[in-house]
Amino acid sequence: MNYLREHPLLRPRGSRVLLLGNEAIARGALEAGMCFATAYPGTPSTEIVEVLSEVARECSVYAEWSVNEKVAFEAAYSAAIAGVRSLTAMKHVGLNVAADILMSSAYAGVEEGFVVVTADDPSAHSSQNEQDNRWYGLLAHLPVLEPSSAREAYKLVKEAFNLSTRYKIPVIFRSTTRISHTRMPVELEDDVPLNKKCKGTFTRDYERWVLVPVHTRRRKPELIKTWKALSEEERFVTAHNPGKEKVIVSSGLAHSYVREVLEALNMLDRVTLVKVNMPVPLPRKPLLSVLEHAKEILVVEELDPVVEMQLKDLVVTSGYRVAVRGKDLVPENYELTPEAVYRAVAKFIGVEEKVPWEGLEPVKLDPPIPPRPPVLCTGCPHRSTYYALKVAANRAGIRDVIYTGDIGCYTLGYQKPFETQMTCFEMGGSIGVAHGLAKVTNSALIAVIGDSTFFHAGIPPALNVVYNNSSVLVLVLDNISTAMTGHQPHPGTGVTAMSEPTTRIMPETVLSALGFKVYTVYPLDVKKAIEDFTKALEDYKRGEKVAIVSRMRCALEVLRDARRRGVVLPIYTVLEEKCTGCMACVKLTACPAIIVEPGSKKPRIERALCAGCGLCAAICPYKAIVIANKPSEDWVKVWTSL
Amino acid sequence: MRNYNILITGVGGQGLLTLGSIIGVSCTIRGIDVSVAEVHGMSQRGGSVVVYVRIGQEPGPITPVGGVDHVLALELLEAARYIHYAKRGAHVTVNDFVWPPPLSVHPSRDQLIGELRARDIKLHVVEANEMSEKVLGSPISSNIAILGYALAVDKTLRDLLTLEAVEKALEEHFKGRALELNKLLLKRAYEEGLKSEQCSS
Numbered sequence: 001m002n003y004l005r006e007h008p009l010l011r012p013r014g015s016r017v018l019l020l021g022n023e024a025i026a027r028g029a030l031e032a033g034m035c036f037a038t039a040y041p042g043t044p045s046t047e048i049v050e051v052l053s054e055v056a057r058e059c060s061v062y063a064e065w066s067v068n069e070k071v072a073f074e075a076a077y078s079a080a081i082a083g084v085r086s087l088t089a090m091k092h093v094g095l096n097v098a099a100d101i102l103m104s105s106a107y108a109g110v111e112e113g114f115v116v117v118t119a120d121d122p123s124a125h126s127s128q129n130e131q132d133n134r135w136y137g138l139l140a141h142l143p144v145l146e147p148s149s150a151r152e153a154y155k156l157v158k159e160a161f162n163l164s165t166r167y168k169i170p171v172i173f174r175s176t177t178r179i180s181h182t183r184m185p186v187e188l189e190d191d192v193p194l195n196k197k198c199k200g201t202f203t204r205d206y207e208r209w210v211l212v213p214v215h216t217r218r219r220k221p222e223l224i225k226t227w228k229a230l231s232e233e234e235r236f237v238t239a240h241n242p243g244k245e246k247v248i249v250s251s252g253l254a255h256s257y258v259r260e261v262l263e264a265l266n267m268l269d270r271v272t273l274v275k276v277n278m279p280v281p282l283p284r285k286p287l288l289s290v291l292e293h294a295k296e297i298l299v300v301e302e303l304d305p306v307v308e309m310q311l312k313d314l315v316v317t318s319g320y321r322v323a324v325r326g327k328d329l330v331p332e333n334y335e336l337t338p339e340a341v342y343r344a345v346a347k348f349i350g351v352e353e354k355v356p357w358e359g360l361e362p363v364k365l366d367p368p369i370p371p372r373p374p375v376l377c378t379g380c381p382h383r384s385t386y387y388a389l390k391v392a393a394n395r396a397g398i399r400d401v402i403y404t405g406d407i408g409c410y411t412l413g414y415q416k417p418f419e420t421q422m423t424c425f426e427m428g429g430s431i432g433v434a435h436g437l438a439k440v441t442n443s444a445l446i447a448v449i450g451d452s453t454f455f456h457a458g459i460p461p462a463l464n465v466v467y468n469n470s471s472v473l474v475l476v477l478d479n480i481s482t483a484m485t486g487h488q489p490h491p492g493t494g495v496t497a498m499s500e501p502t503t504r505i506m507p508e509t510v511l512s513a514l515g516f517k518v519y520t521v522y523p524l525d526v527k528k529a530i531e532d533f534t535k536a537l538e539d540y541k542r543g544e545k546v547a548i549v550s551r552m553r554c555a556l557e558v559l560r561d562a563r564r565r566g567v568v569l570p571i572y573t574v575l576e577e578k579c580t581g582c583m584a585c586v587k588l589t590a591c592p593a594i595i596v597e598p599g600s601k602k603p604r605i606e607r608a609l610c611a612g613c614g615l616c617a618a619i620c621p622y623k624a625i626v627i628a629n630k631p632s633e634d635w636v637k638v639w640t641s642l
Numbered sequence: 643m644r645n646y647n648i649l650i651t652g653v654g655g656q657g658l659l660t661l662g663s664i665i666g667v668s669c670t671i672r673g674i675d676v677s678v679a680e681v682h683g684m685s686q687r688g689g690s691v692v693v694y695v696r697i698g699q700e701p702g703p704i705t706p707v708g709g710v711d712h713v714l715a716l717e718l719l720e721a722a723r724y725i726h727y728a729k730r731g732a733h734v735t736v737n738d739f740v741w742p743p744p745l746s747v748h749p750s751r752d753q754l755i756g757e758l759r760a761r762d763i764k765l766h767v768v769e770a771n772e773m774s775e776k777v778l779g780s781p782i783s784s785n786i787a788i789l790g791y792a793l794a795v796d797k798t799l800r801d802l803l804t805l806e807a808v809e810k811a812l813e814e815h816f817k818g819r820a821l822e823l824n825k826l827l828l829k830r831a832y833e834e835g836l837k838s839e840q841c842s843s
Binding site for chain 1: 709781
């Protein structure tokens with residue numbers, strides 16, 4: 001994305017270019033003649049459609065940020081049923097949102113290649129769970145392909161399109177954080193084709209596309225036939241050093257660790273090493289030929305025993321006497337590490353389990369190194385909103401509040417001093433959860449949801465609040481961006497993924513159509529925001545259906561734009577003589593720019609970090625925090641308008 | 643070729659991913675295989691960040707504890723947090739900067755440096771924020787300063803990447819005046835590193 005001279009996705013055949021796994025997937029898809037790509041942003045999948053949207057015009061393809069994963073899936077699937085090669089990408093939990101159509105799409109199939117990329121997140125680096133989406137293949141009777149490295153992802157995604165075209169069914173392509181977010185040099189095998197099929201035709205085949213029970217029952221045997229044929233595929237399994245009694249089967253990324261560990265042990269030639277790139281359905285033939293010679297097999301795979309269970313099934317049905325080990329030696333939770341794989345492989349082979357790498361003594365100090373969880377950035381609008389909201393709730397005399405939460409940067413509000421996120425389960429959950437809690441408790445309920453998340457899954461539960469009459473206040477935090485995934489546009493921004501202007505839909509318009517009395521609050525002006533929040537909360541207390549939109553741009557975008565446009569933002573400083581050391585600024589904002597040096601009784605503001613939001617100055621009871629520089633006259637505009 | 647492993651650490655927002663990518667592009671220019679494993683999203687918001695750079699043929703993305711040849715740290719608490727990843731005798735090039743998490747109680751700069759010094763490593767404490775400020779007016783390019791310094795003090799790293807390839811990699815990440823200034827900063831930091839090498843030897 002940073003390549004300014006020539007986009008890495010546009011380089012010619014034969015180039016060797018450093019690609020992020022997600023960029024490699026995007027380039028592979030382009031080479032495969034894909035012409036239609038959709039996604040809702042979600043870590044670690046975002047960059048696939050992000051980079052496609054950057055080159056869409058040059059490559060004559062279409063890319064969009066859909067409103068959510070279900071809609072993204074529907075759009076891309078439809079392109080494929082009309083004969084246009086398409087791709088949809090989402091994070092693992094995104095596929096839950098699209099699961100309904102995923103299941104049906106297996107029955108109806110496609111006319112051209114359709115690849116569903118699911119980027120799983122073992123260790124939940126940026127997710128609410130670490131589900132293993134290879135199960136979806138077994139659930140839907142769809143094949144799952146899984147690369148063992150970022151580089152291999154580039155090649156395998158092309159195979160995925162061909163497989164999909166050949167069998168006329170969707171193919172699930174499973175990446176993980178360490179595939180999607182690892183950069184590797186990739187040798188480009190082909191150019192992006194100039195001529196590809198971008199216009200399709202829809203055949204009115206009622207028996208195929210209309211899944212009423214009678215048609216569904218006719219389609220199911222077809223699906224099972226395809227499923228059986230897929231399990232006879234041989235190309236996605238390779239065996240190194242075949243014929244040994246000890247066999248290690250590894251799927252996806254696990255393979256790269258297994259090979260590294262065997263090399264470290266100097267044991268690469270002592271075992272048969274089987275690499276699986278299609279974990280679902282597990283190809284029968286190549287594994288049966290491995291079983292013939294094997295006495296003992298170790299399956300190494302990240303997260304759940306998907307390959308292990310199928311392999312055990314194969315052992316039982318084939319009648320071979322082979323012991324299959326797997327999750328008894330390899331951890332079932334968290335991402336794999338070289339150490340974890342080493343211990344499993346060493347135990348399996350029967351050598352010393354102590355890892356060969358010796359690290360230095362960890363640092364132990366008093367006080368200890370404090371944990372550093374992610375926090376709200378300096379100048380983050382959510383910090384100002386949360387502060388003003390809590391002050392206003394106090395003023396309105398609302399003491400017992402449950403703040404339900406949602407997915408985004410603002411989830412970090414669960415931390416002190418805000419504690420304005422008390423739940424976080426899934427996209428849109430804040431409002432639905434608040435509704436239930438409002439019905440069964442006597443607490444005030446404030447559902448806090450981001451702008452992009454509101455459009456994604458917040459509208460039906462908000463409608464439910466009004467329809468089923470619960471006492472829930474809906475608060476939309478509108479920073480005019482899908483901030484956490486890297487500032488993608490959404491329906492409230494008036495721009496599309498391909499940078500085209502479009503109708504801008506304000507959350508206020510939607511909320512008021514749903515039946516809410518809507519307040520808009522601008523927390524850059526902290527005092528005014530407290531007043532406006534208080535009014536809204538008083539209405540809520542009287543029993544009105546109230547929604548609030550709190551609007552202030554993401555500080556990261558503000559800082560970037562100010563730099564580009566040469567706008568000087570204010571920078572604040574603490575006046576030593578006025579500061580009493582009450583620490584209100586520190587304790588009420590938890591702003592990373594306000595630092596208390598060890599031994600000091602007064603805080604100081606780190607100049608280089610201050611974003612100039614002014615929250616601390618508004619809080620300071622002694623007016624000891626002031627602007628230290630000469631900001632541009634119109635600096636406020638950078639915060640408020642696009 | 644033997645693998646050479648770098649661990650980049652610091653606080654999300656300090657330019658860790660850019661640093662990883664610059665090293666990755668440098669290797670690609672040199673025709674050397676490399677893998678740069680990052681973490682995006684939630685982990686970047688001022689959180690503790692680790693980037694694993696593995697130079698050499700097709701290793702897995704994560705470096706084992708005790709497998710790191712050179713730690714590039716943009717912040718002292720994070721350098722201390724991940725020091726156990728380093729091999730005995732590894733280089734550790736660290737920004738002389740403590741950025742405590744909000745509302746935290748933490749060890750002092752001297753405590754941290756003392757603890758690092760007590761280990762079997764080649765420790766280089768660099769005023770990277772100040773170097774960046776002198777050239778660019780802000781600490782925004784402390785990552786480039788750290789890299790420049792590291793190239794001067796670690797011959798293996800210098801031979802692998804070369805100053806020329808790193809400069810070319812900068813051209814892929816910056817343009818215009820930002821490119822000029824970052825190239826200048828790289829050179830200044832490199833010279834500082836060479837000076838300190840001469841003093842110590």
